[in-house]
Amino acid sequence: MNLRKLYLSILMACLPWLLVACGSKGGDGDQPPQISSSASSSSVATASATIKVNQLGFLPLAQKLAVVPSGAGDSFSLIAVDSDTEVFTGTLGDAATWAPAGDNVRLADFSSFTTPGEYRMRVAGIADSNRFRIAEDIYQALNNAAIKAFYFNRASTALLEAHAGIYARPAGHPDTNVQVHVSAASPQRPEGTVIQAPKGWYDAGDYNKYIVNSGISTYSLLAAYEHFPAYYQGQNLNIPESDNTLPDLLDEILWNLEWMLDMQDPNDGGVYHKLTDKEFDGAVMPHETGTQRYVVQKGTSATLNFAAVMAVASRVYAPFDAQLSAEMLAAAESAWEWAQANPAITYVQPTDIKTGAYGDATLTDERAWAAAELYITTGEEAYYTGMNPTQVQATVPSWGDVCGLAWVSLAHHRNALSEVADKTLITQRITALADTLLADWEASAYAVPMQQQNFVWGSNSVALNQAMMLLQGYRLNGNSDYLGAAQSLLDYVLGRNPTDFSFVTGYGVKTPQYIHHRPSEADGIAAPIPGFLAGGPHAGQQDAGDCPVNYPSDLPAKSYLDHWCSYASNEIAINWNAPLVYVSGALQALTEQ
Numbered sequence: 323m324n325l326r327k328l329y330l331s332i333l334m335a336c337l338p339w340l341l342v343a344c345g346s347k348g349g350d351g352d353q354p355p356q357i358s359s360s361a362s363s364s365s366v367a368t369a370s371a372t373i374k375v376n377q378l379g380f381l382p383l384a385q386k387l388a389v390v391p392s393g394a395g396d397s398f399s400l401i402a403v404d405s406d407t408e409v410f411t412g413t414l415g416d417a418a419t420w421a422p423a424g425d426n427v428r429l430a431d432f433s434s435f436t437t438p439g440e441y442r443m444r445v446a447g448i449a450d451s452n453r454f455r456i457a458e459d460i461y462q463a464l465n466n467a468a469i470k471a472f473y474f475n476r477a478s479t480a481l482l483e484a485h486a487g488i489y490a491r492p493a494g495h496p497d498t499n500v501q502v503h504v505s506a507a508s509p510q511r512p513e514g515t516v517i518q519a520p521k522g523w524y525d526a527g528d529y530n531k532y533i534v535n536s537g538i539s540t541y542s543l544l545a546a547y548e549h550f551p552a553y554y555q556g557q558n559l560n561i562p563e564s565d566n567t568l569p570d571l572l573d574e575i576l577w578n579l580e581w582m583l584d585m586q587d588p589n590d591g592g593v594y595h596k597l598t599d600k601e602f603d604g605a606v607m608p609h610e611t612g613t614q615r616y617v618v619q620k621g622t623s624a625t626l627n628f629a630a631v632m633a634v635a636s637r638v639y640a641p642f643d644a645q646l647s648a649e650m651l652a653a654a655e656s657a658w659e660w661a662q663a664n665p666a667i668t669y670v671q672p673t674d675i676k677t678g679a680y681g682d683a684t685l686t687d688e689r690a691w692a693a694a695e696l697y698i699t700t701g702e703e704a705y706y707t708g709m710n711p712t713q714v715q716a717t718v719p720s721w722g723d724v725c726g727l728a729w730v731s732l733a734h735h736r737n738a739l740s741e742v743a744d745k746t747l748i749t750q751r752i753t754a755l756a757d758t759l760l761a762d763w764e765a766s767a768y769a770v771p772m773q774q775q776n777f778v779w780g781s782n783s784v785a786l787n788q789a790m791m792l793l794q795g796y797r798l799n800g801n802s803d804y805l806g807a808a809q810s811l812l813d814y815v816l817g818r819n820p821t822d823f824s825f826v827t828g829y830g831v832k833t834p835q836y837i838h839h840r841p842s843e844a845d846g847i848a849a850p851i852p853g854f855l856a857g858g859p860h861a862g863q864q865d866a867g868d869c870p871v872n873y874p875s876d877l878p879a880k881s882y883l884d885h886w887c888s889y890a891s892n893e894i895a896i897n898w899n900a901p902l903v904y905v906s907g908a909l910q911a912l913t914e915q
Contacts, residue, residue, distance in 0.1 A: 372451075373430075373443050374768075377817035377830035378464060379455035381913045382436040385806035387769055388443050388451060389427045389818055392417035395446040398430045403440040403453055410435045414445075418767035422774050422879035423820035427767050452817065452831040458914070461812075464829050465906040466559055467853030469543075471899050472574050473561050474841070474851045477531065477581075477608070478520040485560055489851050491841065494608020495529060496520055497581075497615055500597060505619040505672045510589040517617065519597050522581030525678070526895035527839040529608055530598040533585055534669075534680040535721050535897050536578060537627030537688075542719075542790070542900035543575050544634045545727075546907050549734060549797070553911040568642055571903075579635055582628060583653060585617065591656030592620035593628040595669050601676045605843045605886075621669045622661050623680075626688035629657035630724070633695035634731070651699060658692060665689075680721065687725040690714045694728035698735045703742040711744065716751040718759075719787045721897050726755070726787075730794055749798060756795025756804050759788050763807040770814045771807065777878035779890060782825050782858035785811045786901035793908050805912065812905055820879045821859060826902065828852030836886045838893035843886050854894040855902050858882060865890045 374389040390398060400410040414428040430443060438458065443451035474481065474489060478497055483490040497520045507513040522531045523539075547554050547569065554571045558564050563573035585594045594617040603611045632654035640647040671679045682688075690709045697705035709728065716729040729751045736745050762771035771792075776784045789811035796804035810818075817824040817831070824830020827837060827850045834856045835849070842850040859882035863873050869887040874880060882891045 371448060372822055373445060373448065374427075374818045374820070374822065375443060375451045375454055376813040377452050377454060377824040377832070379457060379460045380809075381460055381910065382438060382456055382458065384433070384909070384913050385809045386431070386433045386435065386456075387810060387813065387818070388430040388432070389425075389768055390414055390430050390443075390445050391448060392426045392428050394448045398432075398443055398445045400432060400435060401442045401444050401450065403442060408444075409437070409439075409441070420767035420820075420879070422772065422777060422877065423768070424877050424880075425767070425820055429767075429769055459910070461906040461910040464826065464853075465903060465910065466557065467829065468826070468855070468899055468902045468906060469557075469571055469574060469853075470559050470561070471851065471853035471894075472523055472543075472578075472896065473559070474853075475524045475896065476577055477522050477524055477529070482562070485562060488847055489841075489845065491607055491845065492609040494611060495615065497522075497597060500615045500617055503616040503618045503672065503675070505670075505675075506594055506617050508587065508589065511587065517584070519581055519584035519617065521584075522578050522597070523896050524608075527837070527889065527893045528602050528677065529611060529840065530596060530602075530677050531581065532596040532598075532678060532680050533582065533593055533624040534595065534627050534682065535678075535895070536582060537624075537631055538719060538721050538724060538727065539896040539900040540575060540578055540582070540631050541634060541724075541727055542897075542904050543571065544631070544638050545730060545734075546904045547571050547575075548634070548638055550907055550911045553907055572639065572642070575635075576639075579631070579650070582631065583649070585624075586628060586653055586657060587620065591625075591653075591660035592664065593625040593657055593660075595619050595621045595624045596677070596680070598675065598677045600674055603840065605840055607841060607844045610844075616675075618672065618675055619669060620660075620664075620667065622664055622667045622685050623669060623682045623688050625657045625661045625664075626685065626692040627724075629654045629661065629692040630688070630695045630727070632657065633692070633699045637699045654692075654696060654699075658696060661689070661692070682722050684722075686714070687717075687723055687728075691724045691728040694732055697743075698731055698739070701740060703740055706740075706742050711747060714751075716755040716791070718755070718784065718791055720784070726791060730791075733794055733798060752791070752794045752798055756792050756801075759792050760795075760803055760807050763810060768814070768818070768820075769810045771811070772814070772879075774878055777858075777860040777881075779860060779862065780857045780895060780898050781860050781878075782815050782855055783895075783898035783901055785814055785858075786855075786898075786905050789905045790901050790908075793905065793912070796912065805909075808905065809909060809913075812909060815855070815858075815902070819859075820877075821874075821882050823856075823882065823884070825856045825858055826852075827854045827856070834884050834892060836884050836892065838886055838889045853899075855898045856882075856884075856892050856894060857890075857898060859891055862890055 380386045419426045477495045480493040498518045502515040504513040559570040632650045636651035693705045693709035719726040732748045759771040789808040792804045792808040861878045861881045
């Protein structure tokens with residue numbers, strides 16, 4: 323690769339943060355350009371002619387579906403792996419075509435089979451499926467690993483062998499000598515002022531830290547604990563804090579919250595947009611970098627994200643540390659006041675900063691979310707009315723559209739809200755979205771709500787955020803179809819998809835080996851760090867010019883490349899792993915009830 327291409331590769335490495343995965347944020351950039359691939363149609367057809375199934379498996383009482391190529395027969399059977407004997411038979415559903423993949427398929431439903439064990443699916447005329455298990459704790463290890471992936475992405479600390487095993491590494495980015503960029507300068511902190519903002523998580527495959535993307539990521543983890551505390555209280559992740567009095571999930575979240583607190587200017591309450599190098603680092607380990615780090619521009623979006631997260635954290639940590647809870651609430655209220663005084667300061671990327679922008683020109687969703695969380699935590703009704711709830715819809719969350727998060731929290735706390743809150747509206751917002759997703763699920767040949775327009779950068783996180791919203795519908799009214807549709811979306815991520823990949827490193831039969839993640843690329847270890855969710859397929863193929871191999875297909879649901887070069891389909895990110903944590907834990911907790 324020549325120097326120009328190397329520079330472009332590094333520059334483009336984190337472009338997911340420049341694209342918005344939700345139509346409400348507008349602009350032609352929402353739909354990346356289509357780039358042709360020279361993959362042959364025969365290779366695509368071969369990949370399609372296999373049985374697709376969740377490669378981990380199922381809880382005994384869960385919905386259990388597989389996708390079978392049409393034309394292979396009318397019946398299926400389950401085969402016990404240990405004895406190669408048939409234990410269940412069923413009839414395949416009607417054939418239908420799923421447009422995002424161009425596959426004509428039939429569904430195999432074996433939900434009524436509940437016996438724990440290890441199985442394969444068999445259909446005459448094609449190869450048996452990958453192995454999968456039915457077990458009472460089937461998602462526990464996955465959930466553990468999805469959370470521990472955040473530990474592996476910690477900044478400002480060494481990862482010791484006792485906790486990280488073969489992935490141990492020296493500390494990188496202490497972030498104790500961070501300069502205030504000219505875009506963030508103020509009278510109290512002029513350009514070049516040195517501040518400290520250690521800890522936090524590296525955002526994705528790069529080594530920078532972004533408040534906006536930390537917002538939805540940290541919230542999703544806090545919501546997992548707030549909604550299912552009993553599930554997480556006994557969890558041991560073997561992280562340095564495992565022996566203290568906090569549940570390990572809250573310990574891991576606190577590592578990022580403490581960084582976020584340092585990103586607030588104590589002089590006025592505004593929050594810096596990001597802490598970053600001026601350009602992306604190459605494929606090196608964290609301790610091998612040495613460039614100057616900066617905090618860049620205060621903005622309304624970052625400040626409202628911060629206010630929302632700190633309001634949630636204040637109530638979640640209150641039973642464990644009253645002083646910390648009070649500090650977080652004060653920080654949230656100060657951020658809210660700054661945002662009220664500065665309602666429309668959108669982020670503008672400085673010309674000398676080349677890292678992820680997370681730019682966002684629409685701020686009504688962040689304002690509604692922050693107001694909802696402050697209302698829930700403080701009980702002050704002015705926050706609820708200030709949310710303007712009748713004008714706020716529930717949408718599938720993304721970093722650029724957080725309206726749905728407000729309704730998730732309001733729905734969870736609805737029985738404790740004051741009279742000002744319209745509980746009927748809260749229920750309607752959640753169920754309307756869940757019903758829309760359910761209708762798409764029912765109409766889908768692959769039994770997933772994913773539509774062609776959902777195959778954007780980080781499409782796997784779109785699937786899991788859809789699942790998270792379906793689970794809110796189930797938690798409201800107990801409609802088991804919502805639970806089944808959410809299960810289908812986890813199945814999709816874990817192998818019941820047209821690529822045959824289980825997209826979580828280390829979890830499944832065929833998993834990503836070459837994720838776009840600097841430590842996994844630079845550590846000299848063949849296997850990637852386990853527990854990371856790859857971004858997943860979409861037809862943009864923005865990295866095609868930098869990749870030495872071609873994508874296998876141009877079709878949105880098949881346009882995935884397991885290669886380090888593929889930052890467009892194979893990068894990892896904290897906002898993609900966070901809903902994996904929520905959904906895997908929620909299904910484990912809810913399906914067994």
